[in-house]
Amino acid sequence: MSYxxxxxxxxxxxxxxxxxxxxxxxxxxxxxTANDAPAANEVAYHNRNDNQVSYHVAIDDKEVIQCxxxxxxxxxxxxxxxxxxxxKSIGIEICYSKSGGECYKQAEENAVQxxxxxxxxYGWRIDRIKKHQDWSGKYCPHRILAEDRWDSFKNxxxxxxxxLKNPKKVxxxxxxxxxxxxxxxxxxxxxxxKKLIAGAYKEGVFTSDHTSKVDSYTDxxxxxxxxxxxxxxxK
Numbered sequence: 534m535s536y537x538x539x540x541x542x543x544x545x546x547x548x549x550x551x552x553x554x555x556x557x558x559x560x561x562x563x564x565x566t567a568n569d570a571p572a573a574n575e576v577a578y579h580n581r582n583d584n585q586v587s588y589h590v591a592i593d594d595k596e597v598i599q600c601x602x603x604x605x606x607x608x609x610x611x612x613x614x615x616x617x618x619x620x621k622s623i624g625i626e627i628c629y630s631k632s633g634g635e636c637y638k639q640a641e642e643n644a645v646q647x648x649x650x651x652x653x654x655y656g657w658r659i660d661r662i663k664k665h666q667d668w669s670g671k672y673c674p675h676r677i678l679a680e681d682r683w684d685s686f687k688n689x690x691x692x693x694x695x696x697l698k699n700p701k702k703v704x705x706x707x708x709x710x711x712x713x714x715x716x717x718x719x720x721x722x723x724x725x726x727k728k729l730i731a732g733a734y735k736e737g738v739f740t741s742d743h744t745s746k747v748d749s750y751t752d753x754x755x756x757x758x759x760x761x762x763x764x765x766x767x768k
Contacts, residue, residue, distance in 0.1 A: 536592070536643045540599045541573075543580050543587070551579075551587035552605040558655070560622035561648055562610055562663045563686075564588065565630035565674035572598045572628050572640075588624030590647070594639035597647050611669030618668030623651065630676040637676065645686070649693035659691050 543551060566575060572593040579587065579600055587607040590599045601607050603623055610618025627644045629637040652661060664683065665673035672678060677686050 536595060536597050536646070538597045538599075541576050541580065542602065543600050547580070547583075548605065550583065550585055552601050552607055554606040554620060556604055556606040556620060558603050558621060558623050560618070560661050560663050561651055561657075562618055562622040562624050562665055562668065563644070563648070563674050563677070564609065564624060564626045564665050565676045566591075566626050566628050567631055567673075567675060569629050569631045569636075572596045572626075575626060575628060576600045588626050590623070591626045591628060592640055592644045592647060593628040594636045594643065597643060610665060611671055616668060618663070618665075622663060622668075627674065627676075630674070633676060641677075641686070645689045646693055649690050649697060652690070652694050653697040659687055659694065662687055662690065 570578075572591040573596065575591040575593075576598045579591070585608055587601060588609040589601045589603060589607050590597060592598075606620050607624045608619055609624035609626075610616060610622060612618045614620075625644060625648065627637075628640050630640075648662065651657075652659070655661075664678070665671050666678065674683075677683055
């Protein structure tokens with residue numbers, strides 16, 4: 534299951550209260566929300582209240598919502614006005630953590646995927662991921678800690694990061710039958726596919742990051758279909 538990414542930024546009029554300093558991020562700090570609100574509700578409350586508490590991203594089972602740009606700090610680590618956590622780390626809140634269940638499991642999986650992408654984007658290793666607890670001693674992310682899964686959580690991120698660093702090449706062979714939806718999708722992108730295929734055609738492979746979906750198709754499947762469809766119809 535893929536997530537939708539949105540940006541619903543805090544008003545600049547509240548920067549002085551919640552995000553007063555410029556920041557060049559060096560870490561990612563993970564939190565659990567300790568309630569069962571979805572990301573949209575978390576961000577709406579964050580953006581309208583006047584508390585000197587803030588974070589950069591809220592993640593639930595369907596959405597990743599950024600509310601503070603990564604070039605500004607947020608007050609989420611409890612280590613003071615000049616603390617490394619508060620001044621140099623991206624704050625990630627994982628939603629639905631109070632009751633757990635399927636919504637929380639998917640929210641955590643979305644966090645794994647998203648954090649891996651951030652690490653890849655910044656060229657960071659897994660040691661850039663921190664717990665809230667690492668900065669101020671607070672028992673957070675509480676659900677992950679209570680279930681003794683911090684190391685396994687990081688290991689899952691490492692697996693996804695490795696996939697991004699070393700995307701698989703999908704070998705194309707044999708025949709595939711496309712249903713009407715796939716045929717329509719591929720036909721509507723025919724010109725784009727011709728360009729995409731130019732380099733891959735020489736090796737008979739298509740490189741994919743395996744994370745996206747178009748309709749019901751994974752990135753892998755669509756790439757494979759696209760390659761075969763385009764070759765067949767451009768010979």
